[in-house]
Amino acid sequence: MRSCDFAVILTNTLSFLDIRIFEREELSKSLQAYKDGNQDEKKYMTIDNKVYDITDFIPDHPGGEQVISTHIGKDATDVFHAMHPESAYEMLANCYVGDLAPEKSNVQRTKAQQNSKAFAQEIRDLRDKLQAEGYFEGSTLFYIYKVLSTLAICATGLTMLYFGGHSTAVVFGAAVVVGLFWQQCGWLAHDFGHHQVSNDHDKNDLLVIFLGCFCQGFSLSWWKNKHNTHHASTNVSGHDPDIDTAPILLWDEFATANFYGSLEDNPGRISRFIAEHVLPYQSRYYFFILGFARFSWALQSLSYSFNQGALNKSARINWMERSMLVSHWVLFTAWNILFVGSITNMIMFFVVSQAVTGYALAFVFAMNHNGMPVITQEQAEDMEFYEIQVITGRAVSLSPLGDWFFGGLNYQIEHHVFPDMPRHSLPKVKPMIKSICKKYNIHYHDTGMIQGTIEVLKTLDVVQRLCEKFSKKVF
Incomplete structure (x- = not known):
């Protein structure tokens, strides 16, 4: 029985x-x-033409308040089916309050809206077909290999320190290796966090806690709160946290106008300095700040875990997250102190390992969506979920080594259309998605790594010129 059929049966039993x-x-x-x-x-929100009152449920939403709030008053059918395990359907039925009235026959849609709806329906049909053919079943052997090979990278880096901690060259090399290990842990935690590997929600979370919290130092709850919202409202201004990077970087005219508009009445000294003398040069310092990304996210994770707690309000998950995050830093620091021969090399190991991971993660993240169209919340209301996922994503064609480095996220469009599909299936699905996009004239952006980087830098350049104009106008 399909999950959506199960939900229909549950909601129908409440008809009395x-x-x-x-x-x-x-x-x-x-x-x-x-x-x-x-x-x-x-x-309220609607799913499969049924209405759900989520007023009291929002604070208890296991995926976080922020993500469910982005679809208040909207049709959340596609995003719900794409991002929830079967266990969520019974919980959904508890909020069922009625059915959505049929659409009036005199409703006029533009050709673009009609096209978007037809495109979405074909993607839904493709999803049903791929589920029946096993594309959504994670390969146990593949993920055993990925986990073991990733842990082997860590073992290599720590062994280098154990035997060669007296050598500056070896310590530097070990820092690079450990940095790559953290990056690869991020991709694996991402796969488990999307339930790509197993249908068992608890097993997935345990692996995320091990790979993400303990091995990498990133909080499961912090990541889910941020990442779930990104998937639900990709590149939607004011909703997607991944493009809300002010005042460090600005990616679009909406964020620029909001930031400079907030400074018109009473700008602080620091904010004014950033607005006048930093943001107008963001393309110049872009690569420099990527190196700080990993350490910044790690600090945010610690802050979130100890201040906000577990996303699903579970005391057990909260305790596990906190203990694993603390253990990560204790063991990392202890290994550094015990086996690195000098204070200078200890500092170098810390800085280089953090920077390597920062570059290795942030470079891939920027390639995924930055420089692609940013849409307003009003525009998003008139567009189908699947169209938004396609036009805001950038696919990057790479060699097998590039696929490994990107963790499969170079198939970003396929991942956003089918977020619970295991990464080993994404290359097979890419031609199918491209074909449907071509049929409905939905822009599918596929490029190389160098061209993608140039596009990101061009976007930063366009926005920094806009920052310069706003700065002169405001101040």
Whole structure:
């Protein structure tokens, strides 16, 4: 039985309750009330033409409050099916309050909207077909190999320190190796976090805690809160946290206008200095700050875990996260102190390993979506989920070594269309997605690594010129 069929059966069993038909205008009012900050209004969303009251459920959403809030008053059908395990369908049924009224026959859609709907339906049909053919089944052998080979990278780096910690050259090499290990741990934690490997939610989380929290030093809850929202509202201004990098970097005209607009009345000295003398030169310091990305995310993870707690409110997960994060830094520091021969080399090992991971992670992340179209929340409301995923993503064609370095995220469009599909299936699905995009004239952007980097830098250059203009206007 398909999960969506199970959900239908569950919701139909509740028909004896106070179930009613919801007009579409009522959903629009729910969205507008949320935008206006009216906390007293009911918060609804629709999935498969059924209406769910999520007012009381939002704080308890296992994926975080932020991600579910991006779809208040909207149709969340595709994003729900793409990002939830089977266990979520029974929980969903508890919020069921009625059915969505049929769309009025006199509703006029533009050709673009009609095309987007037809495209989305074909992607849904493809998903059903691929599920039946086993494309969503993770290969146990593949992931055993990936876990063991990744841990072998760590063992290599630590062995280098153990036997050669007295040599500056060996310590430097070990720092590079450990940095690559952390990057590869990130890709594996990402796979397990998306439930690509197993249908067992708890097993996936345990592997994320081991690979992400203990091995890499990143909090499971911090990552899920951020990453789930990114998938639900990819490159949507004001919703996607991955493009909300002000005041370090600005990626689009919306973020630029918001940032400089916030400084018009009472700018602080630091904010004004950044606005006038830093952001107008962001393409020049872009590569420099990538090296700090890993350490910044690690600090954010610690802060989130000890201040916010576990995303699913589980005391057990919270304890495990915190203990693993602390263990990561204790063991990393102890190995550095015990086996590196001098203070200078200890500092070098710390700095180089952090910087290598920062570059290795952030370079891939930037290639995924930065420099691609950023859309407003209003535009997103008129677009189908699958179209947004395609037009905001950048596919990067690489060699097998490049695929390894990118952790399969160079198949970014396929990953965003089918986030729970294991990475070893993505290359097989790429031609299918491209073919459907071509059929409906949906832009599928496929490029090389060098060209993708140039596109990112060109975007930074365009926005920094805009920053210069805003700076003159505001100050």
